[in-house]
Amino acid sequence: VTQVAARTRPREPLSRARVLEAAAALADAEGVDAVTMRRVADDLGVEAMSLYHYVRSKDELFDGLAELVADEILAGSSAVDRPVKGAAWRGVVRDRALAAREVLLRHRWAAGLFESRTAMPAGLLAYYDGIVGVMGSGGFSNDQIHHALHALGSRAVGFSQELFDPGDASSPRAQAAMVEMEPMLPNLVGMLREVAHDDPDSTIGWCDDQLEFEFGLDLVLDGLERVRRGRSGRGS
Amino acid sequence: VTQVAARTRPREPLSRARVLEAAAALADAEGVDAVTMRRVADDLGVEAMSLYHYVRSKDELFDGLAELVADEILAGSSAVDRPVKGAAWRGVVRDRALAAREVLLRHRWAAGLFESRTAMPAGLLAYYDGIVGVMGSGGFSNDQIHHALHALGSRAVGFSQELFDPGDASSPRAQAAMVEMEPMLPNLVGMLREVAHDDPDSTIGWCDDQLEFEFGLDLVLDGLERVRRGRSGRGS
DNA sequence: ACCTGAACACCGTTCAAGT
DNA sequence: ACCTGAACACCGTTCAAGT
Numbered sequence: 183v184t185q186v187a188a189r190t191r192p193r194e195p196l197s198r199a200r201v202l203e204a205a206a207a208l209a210d211a212e213g214v215d216a217v218t219m220r221r222v223a224d225d226l227g228v229e230a231m232s233l234y235h236y237v238r239s240k241d242e243l244f245d246g247l248a249e250l251v252a253d254e255i256l257a258g259s260s261a262v263d264r265p266v267k268g269a270a271w272r273g274v275v276r277d278r279a280l281a282a283r284e285v286l287l288r289h290r291w292a293a294g295l296f297e298s299r300t301a302m303p304a305g306l307l308a309y310y311d312g313i314v315g316v317m318g319s320g321g322f323s324n325d326q327i328h329h330a331l332h333a334l335g336s337r338a339v340g341f342s343q344e345l346f347d348p349g350d351a352s353s354p355r356a357q358a359a360m361v362e363m364e365p366m367l368p369n370l371v372g373m374l375r376e377v378a379h380d381d382p383d384s385t386i387g388w389c390d391d392q393l394e395f396e397f398g399l400d401l402v403l404d405g406l407e408r409v410r411r412g413r414s415g416r417g418s
Numbered sequence: 419v420t421q422v423a424a425r426t427r428p429r430e431p432l433s434r435a436r437v438l439e440a441a442a443a444l445a446d447a448e449g450v451d452a453v454t455m456r457r458v459a460d461d462l463g464v465e466a467m468s469l470y471h472y473v474r475s476k477d478e479l480f481d482g483l484a485e486l487v488a489d490e491i492l493a494g495s496s497a498v499d500r501p502v503k504g505a506a507w508r509g510v511v512r513d514r515a516l517a518a519r520e521v522l523l524r525h526r527w528a529a530g531l532f533e534s535r536t537a538m539p540a541g542l543l544a545y546y547d548g549i550v551g552v553m554g555s556g557g558f559s560n561d562q563i564h565h566a567l568h569a570l571g572s573r574a575v576g577f578s579q580e581l582f583d584p585g586d587a588s589s590p591r592a593q594a595a596m597v598e599m600e601p602m603l604p605n606l607v608g609m610l611r612e613v614a615h616d617d618p619d620s621t622i623g624w625c626d627d628q629l630e631f632e633f634g635l636d637l638v639l640d641g642l643e644r645v646r647r648g649r650s651g652r653g654s
Numbered sequence: 655a656c657c658t659g660a661a662c663a664c665c666g667t668t669c670a671a672g673t
Numbered sequence: 674a675c676c677t678g679a680a681c682a683c684c685g686t687t688c689a690a691g692t
Binding site for chain 1: 530532533534543544546547548550551554560561563564565568569570571572578579599602603604605606608609610612613616624625630631633634637638640641642645
């Protein structure tokens with residue numbers, strides 16, 4: 183796609199940063215499966231083998247992509263930095279999670295990348311370090327914070343699996359599928375029908391992802407605040 | 419691996435079920451990346467092309483694997499079926515989530531499969547239908563149940579991303595890494611040091627996955643119970 | 655009907671060779 | 674030093690052919 187530019191300025195030197203940026207742009211545009219060594223090289227107007235001077239392997243290239251996005255998350259969350267006393271921790275953690283979410287919505291392939299990599303990107307570690315700091319200032323014990331990070335799970339970095347998305351609600355095909363499934367799945371279909379009825383504006387799908395993300399996030403944050411205040415048996 | 423058996427009984431006919439079972443066994447033993455058409459065929463003592471009589475493509479084979487595990491989850495959770503009135507919903511949903519977790523611990527590749535597939539396996543839909551039924555009997559509105567499923571996310575089917583697992587805690591390599599990272603990540607390293615100190619028995623890693631899974635699950639379930647009782651602004 | 659062999663278009667990666 | 678071309682060992686998949 184950018185081959186014309188590459189030909190016009192043919193001596194722009196390759197670099198690890200340029201390789202990663204090209205791979206990220208390709209993943210944004212065509213999905214993570216489109217990212218092959220040969221294709222990234224092609225977009226850079228170069229041969230596949232040239233990439234190996236800046237990246238040890240394809241695996242390491244994906245590690246680099248994960249770091250790229252992790253750094254964006256860290257940068258985005260650093261903007262949310264106000265003094266934390268007591269219950270104010272909640273707003274800061276919430277806003278940081280939502281800031282992280284915005285980054286991941288720009289790079290939808292990144293969530294899957296975080297899950298598949300074994301090593302945690304340095305930027306993500308730094309992001310977590312900030313969360314730990316905020317919660318510590320808020321009055322949580324380290325043990326409580328540790329549990330809290332697990333309880334938040336990927337929500338802390340702005341995503342949760344969209345495991346439950348029935349897809350396009352209003353299409354004739356979906357409506358027919360609902361009728362067909364109703365005998366097998368009476369409770370589920372009944373629920374979906376009512377949800378769709380209550381909110382006829384959500385024509386694209388049944389589920390407002392942003393709203394549901396915030397509902398789940400708030401549910402966990404509220405629970406953690408109760409732990410912090412000692413109004414729960416947990417976290418002892 | 420089972421080629422000897424295949425040679426001994428050379429006329430055992432192929433079938434979609436046998437193909438899926440061979441693929442699942444291979445994934446259990448060597449990870450999901452080892453599952454290639456050629457390798458599955460090899461394990462069955464057959465040529466790669468033969469599989470295409472029972473499976474449209476590799477993608478459809480993975481769909482089949484997801485369905486296999488989903489059916490196991492459904493079967494395992496069906497065992498948890500006691501009368502539900504009011505607050506008893508919580509115990510049933512909890513036990514079903516933990517039963518689902520046991521299945522996923524036997525097939526560690528399945529969680530990733532659920533996330534990567536776009537279509538939800540029929541068994542998982544049936545599982546969710548059961549959860550909706552239980553929560554409905556417990557007194558939740560359909561709208562509340564819908565939010566609840568999103569809030570539970572993958573926890574409802576027994577897994578959550580292990581996004582935050584620092585790995586082997588007690589190895590000299592890890593200890594050296596801690597010292598090295600401390601200036602950059604003071605809060606995180608401080609937390610981990612204290613957690614490791616409080617629980618010196620967890621020598622394999624810092625985190626007891628089962629305990630953390632239950633902590634997060636209970637936090638969400640407690641929050642949902644509060645929603646059910648109307649003690650929260652949410653769920654209106 | 656069920657299975658196969660050869661072939662095609664793709665991969666990641668190695669190596670020796672170019673400039 | 675940086676990039677390349679040919680080659681290797683693997684993929685998923687098509688197609689025509691075997692039994």
